[in-house]
Amino acid sequence: MNLTDHEPLWMMPSTYAARRIVSSLYIHVPFCHSKCAYCDFFSIAGADDDLIDAWHGGIRYELQRIGEEAECHGVVIAPLETIYFGGGTPSFLDSDIIESIITYAKTLFGLSDCCDITLETNPESIVGNLTCVDNKHGEEVVDRWVEAGVNRISFGLQSANDSLLRLSQRRHTLEQAIEAVNIASDAGIRDISVDLMTGLPTQTVEDIDYALQTVAQLPVNHVSSYALTVEKGTPFHRFQAEHPECFPDDDAERLMNRRLTEGLLELGFAHYELSNYAFPGAESKHNLVYWHADPYLAAGPAAASYMGGIRRCNHDSIERWLSNVRDAAQGPYGQAIVEEVVDEKSARIETMILGLRLLRGVSRSCFKCRHEIDCVELFGEEIAHFEETGLLECTEDAVRLSSSGLDFADLVVRAFL
Numbered sequence: 001m002n003l004t005d006h007e008p009l010w011m012m013p014s015t016y017a018a019r020r021i022v023s024s025l026y027i028h029v030p031f032c033h034s035k036c037a038y039c040d041f042f043s044i045a046g047a048d049d050d051l052i053d054a055w056h057g058g059i060r061y062e063l064q065r066i067g068e069e070a071e072c073h074g075v076v077i078a079p080l081e082t083i084y085f086g087g088g089t090p091s092f093l094d095s096d097i098i099e100s101i102i103t104y105a106k107t108l109f110g111l112s113d114c115c116d117i118t119l120e121t122n123p124e125s126i127v128g129n130l131t132c133v134d135n136k137h138g139e140e141v142v143d144r145w146v147e148a149g150v151n152r153i154s155f156g157l158q159s160a161n162d163s164l165l166r167l168s169q170r171r172h173t174l175e176q177a178i179e180a181v182n183i184a185s186d187a188g189i190r191d192i193s194v195d196l197m198t199g200l201p202t203q204t205v206e207d208i209d210y211a212l213q214t215v216a217q218l219p220v221n222h223v224s225s226y227a228l229t230v231e232k233g234t235p236f237h238r239f240q241a242e243h244p245e246c247f248p249d250d251d252a253e254r255l256m257n258r259r260l261t262e263g264l265l266e267l268g269f270a271h272y273e274l275s276n277y278a279f280p281g282a283e284s285k286h287n288l289v290y291w292h293a294d295p296y297l298a299a300g301p302a303a304a305s306y307m308g309g310i311r312r313c314n315h316d317s318i319e320r321w322l323s324n325v326r327d328a329a330q331g332p333y334g335q336a337i338v339e340e341v342v343d344e345k346s347a348r349i350e351t352m353i354l355g356l357r358l359l360r361g362v363s364r365s366c367f368k369c370r371h372e373i374d375c376v377e378l379f380g381e382e383i384a385h386f387e388e389t390g391l392l393e394c395t396e397d398a399v400r401l402s403s404s405g406l407d408f409a410d411l412v413v414r415a416f417l
């Protein structure tokens with residue numbers, strides 16, 4: 001069954017838990033050149049070739065098992081509409097490995113003609129002499145990705161201020177990032193996104209203005225923003241303990257976020273999700289699957305999947321993940337990695353709280369089509385309360401956060417749980 005011939009999944013009239021068609025794949029690449037000062041994601045700095053080969057073998061094995069077991073569990077894997085290499089630093093991989101995984105996924109599941117294949121990339125993988133992947137020139141590296149099928153790159157730019165990049169222990173300079181983005185564009189990558197952070201120590205609104213000026217001169221059609229969370233055990237956690245005055249407070253961070261939003265709107269980006277901005281048609285297809293609460297496959301250590309109404313998360317250790325994937329009694333559909341069996345009640349809540357992240361909100365007709373009840377009837381009390389306080393807007397078509405509600409999204413969402 002080819003999903004491109006059908007309505008989007010989230011429009012299909014079936015109960016949430018019964019939806020068993022999946023056409024998105026996430027691959028977790030747990031390797032980085034080095035650790036950034038704020039990061040507590042599962043990633044290994046400077047992995048050697050043996051470990052990377054073991055991971056690559058494990059991914060191929062897991063994909064094969066997903067294909068075999070899907071059938072046994074009544075899950076239909078449609079030709080893939082999206083593949084997303086996230087990490088970690090997927091661009092740390094040799095391009096042959098990226099090509100091998102895409103080709104294998106295509107053999108197993110098929111790819112739709114317009115499959116969106118995203119590679120999260122750090123600029124130093126393309127530009128600079130820092131353990132550059134493949135030891136090839138940047139243009140050749142990107143050309144190989146394009147040949148492999150990558151058509152979307154999400155760059156970890158984070159800041160346009162070199163001192164903030166150094167403080168965050170990023171491995172690139174602004175100049176290198178600009179060059180890397182231009183090389184990707186010249187190589188024919190049609191969709192380019194950059195990540196920007198707010199709330200970094202010593203960061204000011206002027207830094208945001210400078211980031212906006214940088215974005216304005218780059219060939220990018222998507223921007224994701226991330227507010228810094230200081231995680232325990234990271235260098236920033238220790239830095240904050242010693243110099244709390246260096247970290248912007250909530251008001252300062254809110255100002256930065258507002259400035260970023262205003263500036264991106266002025267540049268023609270649409271604010272389509274709480275932290276994401278895109279030119280028309282350049283929204284992240286893969287991430288929309290998450291916000292629509294649609295199912296997706298996932299492979300790799302620490303990767304989370306959602307299939308047939310079950311959320312699973314792989315072990316966040318390469319050794320445990322490998323042994324689990326190879327265990328005939330476990331594998332990608334094993335009980336050991338079940339995080340949650342989503343019943344209809346939870347499914348309704350998920351559709352609501354994930355949909356509220358989108359600026360267009362939750363479509364009432366789609367909600368009814370999916371869950372056989374109007375969301376305004378189901379969540380009448382919560383919606384009425386936040387309408388009165390001005391944080392939610394409810395029309396005949398949709399329920400969405402108001403412009404003032406965007407700053408209090410967490411508060412609103414919590415009320416639906």
Ligand code: SF4
Nearest residue numbers: 032035036039087088
């Ligand atoms: S590159 Fe990304 S995943 Fe790797 S350490 Fe830095 S923030 Fe974390």
